[in-house]
Amino acid sequence: MSHIIDRRLNGRHKSAVNRQRFLRRYREQIRRAVAQAVDQRSIRDIERGERVHIPTRDVAEPVFQHGRGGVRRAVFTGNREFVVGDRLPKPEGGGRGGTGSRASNEGEGEDAFVFELSREEFLDAFFEDLALPDLVKTQLQRTTRHKWVRAGYTRDGVPANINVRRSLQNALARRIAAGAGWRRRLAELEAELERREAAGDPDAELAGLREEIDALRRRIAAIPYLDEFDLRYNNRIRQPKPITQAVMFCVMDVSGSMTQEKKDIAKRFFILLYLFLTRNYEHIDVVFVRHHTTAKEVDEETFFYSRESGGTVVSSALELVREIAEKRYPLHEWNLYVAQATDGDNWDDDCARCGQLLAESILPMVQYYAYVEISDIEGKHLWREYEALAAAHPKLAMRRIREAREIFPVFHELFRRRPAAAG
Amino acid sequence: MARIASGSDWSFEDIERFDAVLAELAAGFGLDTYPNQIEVITAEQMMDAYSTVGLPVGYAHWSFGKRFVEVENRYRRGEMSLAYELVINSNPCIVYLMEENTLTMQALVLAHAAYGHNAFFKGNYLFQTWTQADSIIDYLVFARDYVRRCEQRHGEQAVESLLDACHALMNYGVDRYKRPPPLSAQHEAARQAAREAHLQAQINELWRTLPVSPGPRETAAPQRFPPEPEENLLYFIEKNAPLLEPWEREIVRIVRKLAQYFYPQRQTKVMNEGWACFWHYTLMNALYEGGYVDEGFMLEFITAHTNVIAQPPYDHPGYFGINPYALGFAMMRDIQRICESPEDEDREWFPEIAGSDWRETLDFAMRNFKDESFIRQYLSPRLMREFRLFALLDDDQREAYEVTAIHDARGYAALRNALAAQYDLGCTEPDIQVWDVDVRGDRTLTLRHHQRDRRPLGETTRAVMRHLRRLWQFPVRLESVDEQGRVKTVCRVE
Numbered sequence: 001m002s003h004i005i006d007r008r009l010n011g012r013h014k015s016a017v018n019r020q021r022f023l024r025r026y027r028e029q030i031r032r033a034v035a036q037a038v039d040q041r042s043i044r045d046i047e048r049g050e051r052v053h054i055p056t057r058d059v060a061e062p063v064f065q066h067g068r069g070g071v072r073r074a075v076f077t078g079n080r081e082f083v084v085g086d087r088l089p090k091p092e093g094g095g096r097g098g099t100g101s102r103a104s105n106e107g108e109g110e111d112a113f114v115f116e117l118s119r120e121e122f123l124d125a126f127f128e129d130l131a132l133p134d135l136v137k138t139q140l141q142r143t144t145r146h147k148w149v150r151a152g153y154t155r156d157g158v159p160a161n162i163n164v165r166r167s168l169q170n171a172l173a174r175r176i177a178a179g180a181g182w183r184r185r186l187a188e189l190e191a192e193l194e195r196r197e198a199a200g201d202p203d204a205e206l207a208g209l210r211e212e213i214d215a216l217r218r219r220i221a222a223i224p225y226l227d228e229f230d231l232r233y234n235n236r237i238r239q240p241k242p243i244t245q246a247v248m249f250c251v252m253d254v255s256g257s258m259t260q261e262k263k264d265i266a267k268r269f270f271i272l273l274y275l276f277l278t279r280n281y282e283h284i285d286v287v288f289v290r291h292h293t294t295a296k297e298v299d300e301e302t303f304f305y306s307r308e309s310g311g312t313v314v315s316s317a318l319e320l321v322r323e324i325a326e327k328r329y330p331l332h333e334w335n336l337y338v339a340q341a342t343d344g345d346n347w348d349d350d351c352a353r354c355g356q357l358l359a360e361s362i363l364p365m366v367q368y369y370a371y372v373e374i375s376d377i378e379g380k381h382l383w384r385e386y387e388a389l390a391a392a393h394p395k396l397a398m399r400r401i402r403e404a405r406e407i408f409p410v411f412h413e414l415f416r417r418r419p420a421a422a423g
Numbered sequence: 424m425a426r427i428a429s430g431s432d433w434s435f436e437d438i439e440r441f442d443a444v445l446a447e448l449a450a451g452f453g454l455d456t457y458p459n460q461i462e463v464i465t466a467e468q469m470m471d472a473y474s475t476v477g478l479p480v481g482y483a484h485w486s487f488g489k490r491f492v493e494v495e496n497r498y499r500r501g502e503m504s505l506a507y508e509l510v511i512n513s514n515p516c517i518v519y520l521m522e523e524n525t526l527t528m529q530a531l532v533l534a535h536a537a538y539g540h541n542a543f544f545k546g547n548y549l550f551q552t553w554t555q556a557d558s559i560i561d562y563l564v565f566a567r568d569y570v571r572r573c574e575q576r577h578g579e580q581a582v583e584s585l586l587d588a589c590h591a592l593m594n595y596g597v598d599r600y601k602r603p604p605p606l607s608a609q610h611e612a613a614r615q616a617a618r619e620a621h622l623q624a625q626i627n628e629l630w631r632t633l634p635v636s637p638g639p640r641e642t643a644a645p646q647r648f649p650p651e652p653e654e655n656l657l658y659f660i661e662k663n664a665p666l667l668e669p670w671e672r673e674i675v676r677i678v679r680k681l682a683q684y685f686y687p688q689r690q691t692k693v694m695n696e697g698w699a700c701f702w703h704y705t706l707m708n709a710l711y712e713g714g715y716v717d718e719g720f721m722l723e724f725i726t727a728h729t730n731v732i733a734q735p736p737y738d739h740p741g742y743f744g745i746n747p748y749a750l751g752f753a754m755m756r757d758i759q760r761i762c763e764s765p766e767d768e769d770r771e772w773f774p775e776i777a778g779s780d781w782r783e784t785l786d787f788a789m790r791n792f793k794d795e796s797f798i799r800q801y802l803s804p805r806l807m808r809e810f811r812l813f814a815l816l817d818d819d820q821r822e823a824y825e826v827t828a829i830h831d832a833r834g835y836a837a838l839r840n841a842l843a844a845q846y847d848l849g850c851t852e853p854d855i856q857v858w859d860v861d862v863r864g865d866r867t868l869t870l871r872h873h874q875r876d877r878r879p880l881g882e883t884t885r886a887v888m889r890h891l892r893r894l895w896q897f898p899v900r901l902e903s904v905d906e907q908g909r910v911k912t913v914c915r916v917e
Contacts, residue, residue: 003461005463008465008522025485063591063883064884069819070878071878076745076812077811083829203436228607239563
């Protein structure tokens, strides 16, 4: 006899473990695909899955099989015109035996194994061993905003918070409890009085009884209607409310010395930071600040693709960042991140000013300040200035990049887990 | 008779009613089946089942994940539709129905899997010899738990690389000529510890014969080890690999057992599908004749059925070789035809079965053959003409392909042989056996490949040999012997 079982509700994602094993095995290829994708996407277009190509020979599971050559025989269907002894030319390039269909069957081996990473897997692959810098600290800092929530009742508080219902409930209960003995006694005495009156006892004998009843009534009436300790107040406590929004300032030098290539590298760096933040915050604002001798807030398109010429005054941008942050992004609502990309050139006179701005007003505000210098030359003035600051401020991270392929490792290094800090 | 149901939406009651009627009809036709366990599953669960090669319980391995990803992608892109059913050779026989199927399809699947395949699993000699339907699920549970424990104890990576190596040799992990002992979960678990100790002791004994000093080799004819070539490579590894840990041997054994379990299925694709298609066709028609279903139902069934057994010609873009469903179904129907209304040609070719009782004849054919012998025995000239079969010879020493036989009187026998050989695993898989172990030297393991038709080994050989090296843990070597008896070393992994 047959049994029919409905299995639709159980056993979902039974293959999840196998899928994870698969992804782990091809982590390197997946990472490469992800890195490549990031290179090509725009900042806003980053939050989706990715198609990963893995060469089929890498995922192949080899078994012993025949190779080409030798004598092969095969039977096919659908003969129309052939008779015994017919000769058919072999396809060019010494294709494998058989006809086209067989070749196409086995030709699949040449393709890449293609599959889709989900958005989560894409990002996971990307952030595999990354975390917010000093994550624990950041979390602590993130909880600076509070909100009041109700948390039951309390015995003391201000009159405005009195909970009338709860207080009167308490009063009623107390009155019942406090007068219970007296009321019982009163009821007994009254019953006795009634009985003796009906029996025609003399009034003189009943006077004492009546007096006692009066005394009891007075005592019961004297129980306070509402006492101090009946009062209950609504209790409200402050609960930390995490800030789930961040603003990311992209600061870039667009002076004549920044070539399109350098800007491209910078852009990738910004994308990475943006992506990283989306992992940790619900809402992210991106502010693009570009500068040469003066700074200006622009949209993404202008930011990356328009070209200016002239000198460089980095401090102008830093001041603008500070201004915007103070005006639009109050610290108790926003986490601030700054990513700055330059070629390291700056007016020498301006460097000290930059250091001062950073140390005094910007670094105290931000969660993280990432500085990349896209340049071949070491030891530029601005770099030295920042380097001195970085020693004292763990929030400031700085790296030098020379070409596009260095971005990914640099990013890794910038945001790598810091075990000591987490402890 | 009352209609069972109509329309395309199904309910569990409908399935129950169909199953009851089909069971009755099948019994009337003399089909002997295991009890059925019918499980309704979603498309995703079907993909799960696909990726674990249809096993309901399996150990974790990346290759299953790969298969899942592959199936999922192709399904999402609409490049493939999922099979309507999946059936597992177990007792009770587990039949998966997809919830997306229409009522007609559910009935079709029931007839196809729960009565067709089921009866085949129970009746065919290969399945009877090589699989234990009663205990396979138990054994799978044992295997999964054992592999999981090994992962916990020895690390996922170690287990994974071992499984990779075993999977590469899986096709060479089957016994072809002796019946394996019955499996059972409790039995296995109980015997496992004893086996470990015993095996390990034997291994140590074997290598104790190593000479203390590398003196001159004995001149007497060296005793080969193993004395006879061994075709079950995984068995040889399990019993003789010098350095494998006991748990590694057990995992080799597990993969070997699974290979053995699938071995009959690889040899009976045409017969199994042909048998199931024949019975769903017969049972569906019986349903219609019994008045259980209406014309709409039959039209939908016939559409689905025709798609399944379609056989495009060789030059059609949709040609992917001979469709086992088409060939199998046609052969089963043809046997029925030969029994019921034989012609002169049939009497000449099939004197024993022409005019006999078709149920008995089909039953006999189902029980006692595999694809290769089935085709050799029953492929009729008429069918060869219908399929317009022709045989092609591809000799790398000649300029062109040559047509060696077509569907005419001269070609029938040759065609039948050629087609049968196509389903003979002995022809399609290279013949590779354990030949020798250098017991007195560096322990090199030598495999021998016996060439047929000068066909060399493929490019994957080296990769497989590296997997073998992982298991043997000493150098491995592969020799190829051509038809003139010349021996040549193909590959050596130090």
